[in-house]
Amino acid sequence: MTQEGWTRKDLVGIADLSPQEIQLILDTAESFREVSERPIKKVPTLRGKTVVNLFFEASTRTRSSFEIAEKRLSADSLNFSSASSSLSKGESLIDTALNLQAMAPDLLVIRHSHPGVPHMLAERLPSGVINAGDGAHEHPTQALLDALTILQHKGRLEGLKISIVGDIEHSRVVRSNIHLLNKMGAEVTLAGPRTMMPVEAEKLGVRVVYTLDEAIKGADVIMMLRVQLERQSRLAFPSTREYFSLFGLTRERLKRAKRGVIIMHPGPMNRGVEIASDVADGPYSVILEQVANGVAVRMAVLYLLAGALQEAA
Amino acid sequence: MTQEGWTRKDLVGIADLSPQEIQLILDTAESFREVSERPIKKVPTLRGKTVVNLFFEASTRTRSSFEIAEKRLSADSLNFSSASSSLSKGESLIDTALNLQAMAPDLLVIRHSHPGVPHMLAERLPSGVINAGDGAHEHPTQALLDALTILQHKGRLEGLKISIVGDIEHSRVVRSNIHLLNKMGAEVTLAGPRTMMPVEAEKLGVRVVYTLDEAIKGADVIMMLRVQLERQSRLAFPSTREYFSLFGLTRERLKRAKRGVIIMHPGPMNRGVEIASDVADGPYSVILEQVANGVAVRMAVLYLLAGALQEAA
Amino acid sequence: MTQEGWTRKDLVGIADLSPQEIQLILDTAESFREVSERPIKKVPTLRGKTVVNLFFEASTRTRSSFEIAEKRLSADSLNFSSASSSLSKGESLIDTALNLQAMAPDLLVIRHSHPGVPHMLAERLPSGVINAGDGAHEHPTQALLDALTILQHKGRLEGLKISIVGDIEHSRVVRSNIHLLNKMGAEVTLAGPRTMMPVEAEKLGVRVVYTLDEAIKGADVIMMLRVQLERQSRLAFPSTREYFSLFGLTRERLKRAKRGVIIMHPGPMNRGVEIASDVADGPYSVILEQVANGVAVRMAVLYLLAGALQEAA
Numbered sequence: 049m050t051q052e053g054w055t056r057k058d059l060v061g062i063a064d065l066s067p068q069e070i071q072l073i074l075d076t077a078e079s080f081r082e083v084s085e086r087p088i089k090k091v092p093t094l095r096g097k098t099v100v101n102l103f104f105e106a107s108t109r110t111r112s113s114f115e116i117a118e119k120r121l122s123a124d125s126l127n128f129s130s131a132s133s134s135l136s137k138g139e140s141l142i143d144t145a146l147n148l149q150a151m152a153p154d155l156l157v158i159r160h161s162h163p164g165v166p167h168m169l170a171e172r173l174p175s176g177v178i179n180a181g182d183g184a185h186e187h188p189t190q191a192l193l194d195a196l197t198i199l200q201h202k203g204r205l206e207g208l209k210i211s212i213v214g215d216i217e218h219s220r221v222v223r224s225n226i227h228l229l230n231k232m233g234a235e236v237t238l239a240g241p242r243t244m245m246p247v248e249a250e251k252l253g254v255r256v257v258y259t260l261d262e263a264i265k266g267a268d269v270i271m272m273l274r275v276q277l278e279r280q281s282r283l284a285f286p287s288t289r290e291y292f293s294l295f296g297l298t299r300e301r302l303k304r305a306k307r308g309v310i311i312m313h314p315g316p317m318n319r320g321v322e323i324a325s326d327v328a329d330g331p332y333s334v335i336l337e338q339v340a341n342g343v344a345v346r347m348a349v350l351y352l353l354a355g356a357l358q359e360a361a
Numbered sequence: 362m363t364q365e366g367w368t369r370k371d372l373v374g375i376a377d378l379s380p381q382e383i384q385l386i387l388d389t390a391e392s393f394r395e396v397s398e399r400p401i402k403k404v405p406t407l408r409g410k411t412v413v414n415l416f417f418e419a420s421t422r423t424r425s426s427f428e429i430a431e432k433r434l435s436a437d438s439l440n441f442s443s444a445s446s447s448l449s450k451g452e453s454l455i456d457t458a459l460n461l462q463a464m465a466p467d468l469l470v471i472r473h474s475h476p477g478v479p480h481m482l483a484e485r486l487p488s489g490v491i492n493a494g495d496g497a498h499e500h501p502t503q504a505l506l507d508a509l510t511i512l513q514h515k516g517r518l519e520g521l522k523i524s525i526v527g528d529i530e531h532s533r534v535v536r537s538n539i540h541l542l543n544k545m546g547a548e549v550t551l552a553g554p555r556t557m558m559p560v561e562a563e564k565l566g567v568r569v570v571y572t573l574d575e576a577i578k579g580a581d582v583i584m585m586l587r588v589q590l591e592r593q594s595r596l597a598f599p600s601t602r603e604y605f606s607l608f609g610l611t612r613e614r615l616k617r618a619k620r621g622v623i624i625m626h627p628g629p630m631n632r633g634v635e636i637a638s639d640v641a642d643g644p645y646s647v648i649l650e651q652v653a654n655g656v657a658v659r660m661a662v663l664y665l666l667a668g669a670l671q672e673a674a
Numbered sequence: 675m676t677q678e679g680w681t682r683k684d685l686v687g688i689a690d691l692s693p694q695e696i697q698l699i700l701d702t703a704e705s706f707r708e709v710s711e712r713p714i715k716k717v718p719t720l721r722g723k724t725v726v727n728l729f730f731e732a733s734t735r736t737r738s739s740f741e742i743a744e745k746r747l748s749a750d751s752l753n754f755s756s757a758s759s760s761l762s763k764g765e766s767l768i769d770t771a772l773n774l775q776a777m778a779p780d781l782l783v784i785r786h787s788h789p790g791v792p793h794m795l796a797e798r799l800p801s802g803v804i805n806a807g808d809g810a811h812e813h814p815t816q817a818l819l820d821a822l823t824i825l826q827h828k829g830r831l832e833g834l835k836i837s838i839v840g841d842i843e844h845s846r847v848v849r850s851n852i853h854l855l856n857k858m859g860a861e862v863t864l865a866g867p868r869t870m871m872p873v874e875a876e877k878l879g880v881r882v883v884y885t886l887d888e889a890i891k892g893a894d895v896i897m898m899l900r901v902q903l904e905r906q907s908r909l910a911f912p913s914t915r916e917y918f919s920l921f922g923l924t925r926e927r928l929k930r931a932k933r934g935v936i937i938m939h940p941g942p943m944n945r946g947v948e949i950a951s952d953v954a955d956g957p958y959s960v961i962l963e964q965v966a967n968g969v970a971v972r973m974a975v976l977y978l979l980a981g982a983l984q985e986a987a
């Protein structure tokens with residue numbers, strides 16, 4: 049395990065990273081994967097470090113994935129959610145963060161509905177800051193765990209054809225994935241209803257199609273996005289049934305896919321909306337491997353940032 | 362401390378256990394009781410193990426009892442409640458559980474309002490699963506801590522007369538206790554208003570009576586159940602005052618009890634509804650010993666299941 | 675580090691403490707400050723001790739400060755909030771506490787809206803009890819961290835002129851500070867609108883003034899209190915703008931202050947209500963140092979109480 053070449057104290061977005069930095073995180077994550085398979089799933093790497101998880105949006109998998117990563121590295125974790133915080137007393141986010149900072153945490157993991165919040169905190173605070181999702185902006189550890197999963201199945205990212213299907217416009221997962229996959233030389237196709245496609249999507253350096261069949265054809269990887277039913281009032285299609293009939297991934301449709309295709313989903317899934325249950329649980333699905341890789345990627349990021357902070361001190 | 366003879370990865374209910382298995386848990390718990398009395402209340406038994414507490418119903422004592430048990434065994438604990446989870450985004454319980462599973466926890470402790478959920482998870486997941494209460498079905502660690510408390514006072518379970526009083530029909534505590542006490546050779550009497558007694562209660566292998574005096578007479582142990590005021594709309598009696606006059610345990614009524622009787626209650630108590638305050642705090646009450654034994658029993662169960670998982674690996 | 679001279683198992687209020695006890699806490703805190711500046715921010719002092727944080731009011735800084743203090747001392751922390759507890763099932767506070775007690779925690783940290791709750795628990799429970807704020811009564815660790823901060827800047831408390839400005843009547847911070855500062859020989863001035871000043875405030879052994887200018891003049895320390903906007907309906911002035919114009923601390927007003935004055939605030943701040951942003955972030959502000967000292971003071975208190983409990987055992 050080497051921290052050679054890593055100098056950042058923050059991971060705010062994939063957009064900032066060089067291909068070498070991305071590769072270093074993925075290599076480090078690969079070496080951490082094995083820790084979660086041991087009988088004693090714990091290394092003393094971050095003993096005596098304090099990591100604060102500041103989640104201003106509900107989350108099961110991302111928060112728990114970070115918390116497990118922190119505990120397997122022997123860090124001390126603290127959890128905050130918006131409900132229990134002083135923000136309910138009208139304090140500004142930056143004052144809350146400065147106050148936590150004064151308690152000398154080493155790293156802050158933050159999820160916030162407002163794009164740019166992790167960036168602002170990273171600039172203002174001496175602690176390392178990890179973006180765990182900021183609005184529709186970035187979700188860098190998700191793109192990294194996706195890349196780690198693809199690498200394990202395909203051995204490379206360069207030259208791969210990767211199709212991302214669904215509500216492209218509102219997805220921070222897509223944004224981080226496009227940055228990462230473009231930097232690493234993959235060929236990205238975006239697919240979805242026109243009403244869910246950002247204006248001038250082609251300018252992102254990707255191919256854009258408007259049918260699922262075009263997205264499936266020739267793809268090495270198909271990444272299905274979650275339909276955000278919780279904001280269904282602003283949904284851009286008449287019903288979930290109609291969405292499923294047009295963009296739901298079924299076994300029938302997969303017959304036209306390339307041999308060896310893998311199916312990904314960032315979760316939580318809506319079975320029967322963007323993906324059929326038998327596809328989600330089927331032989332091409334690597335969805336649960338993504339989750340397992342999430343812990344390894346987060347361990348790698350925590351480890352690299354803590355190393356950079358130490359050197360700077 | 363021996364794990365000899367224990368092979369289960371799950372504790373879903375008392376119904377599944379043999380008398381030998383019940384005895385093994387109780388013996389193991391007895392040996393763990395001492396840990397909580399040390400100045401350093403911690404053993405390294407589960408170091409590097411990840412235990413997830415998944416509570417889909419509010420709980421103070423059971424969740425905290427498990428969490429304390431986990432920490433005294435040096436496990437890493439993670440807490441989830443329904444409010445903060447992806448279930449609020451419409452994900453199915455099994456997907457939430459599979460996702461947590463992918464992060465490689467060793468043990469899951471689950472409370473859920475739906476009977477059978479722990480059983481379903483135990484079948485689907487390689488992790489060990491502990492039922493911390495599922496609807497009106499089972500609450501096995503409660504019955505085990507009750508048994509440990511009785512043993513400490515009476516030295517045996519066999520042949521003891523144990524009366525359980527209150528809302529029999531909706532109680533998972535009763536169900537687990539009947540299984541355990543029947544298997545261990547105790548004689549169980551159920552008492553309560555007819556409207557709170559399950560149809561054909563006698564078929565459970567118990568005696569059924571409908572007055573508190575009959576329940577008290579000759580009993581070695583009286584176990585009072587909580588009246589669930591939070592679902593008072595469906596209560597089967599006119600008022601809590603009326604309930605207290607008919608089934609509330611008072612000092613006056615206890616005069617007719619057998620010498621050396623002990624009074625139990627699984628908590629949380631409604632003082633002045635099912636039990637008078639002076640009885641709850643009086644010389645026959647072992648209610649707080651039950652709570653203390655809860656930590657020891659949960660340590661024992663966590664230890665035995667983790668051992669079985671290790672051997673299977 | 676010495677526990678010599680400390681015999682209390684509880685810290686319920688500053689009112690109970692002798693000047694020697696206050697000095698011992700401050701000296702101990704000073705020696706713990708350094709732990710949070712190490713690369714490995716952890717000492718094994720409270721390993722195997724269980725600390726329960728029982729917060730019945732929302733709190734970011736106090737709860738997290740205690741939790742960080744506990745983790746840096748290697749204690750096992752458990753968190754309870756009112757929402758998730760059995761109190762929602764109608765259990766009395768004392769029963770909840772007795773139940774937690776039965777699980778053999780070493781220390782309980784409690785915040786409650788009702789004055790006197792920590793005192794009642796301290797009397798009833800063998801565990802050590804720390805008051806983390808009880809209604810408008812006391813908040814002893816806040817006064818201690820304030821004193822530590824003043825000491826670091828002024829080298830002494832005796833003879834210092836300290837002005838406290840704002841909603842005096844409803845502030846537990848003020849009450850604990852008056853006790854501490856009087857005992858240590860400082861001269862306290864209270865300032866605020868007449869509608870926020872307790873009747874017969876002078877009987878507290880302090881000077882009382884009704885303008886900010888009088889409070890500023892000659893003060894070595896100015897402590898601004900939070901305007902509790904969340905209970906604005908009962909506010910004793912027409913608007914926050916009006917409050918700011920009369921009692922808001924601005925750079926302009928500070929021109930009349932004594933050379934070397936320091937500005938304090940217990941947080942969370944309302945910028946532009948009781949304090950101007952440029953003053954809060956300005957050269958005289960020691961507000962974030964207060965937060966940092968909070969962790970050290972809480973480590974000291976946890977350490978001293980645990981030592982007294984050990985000796986008593």
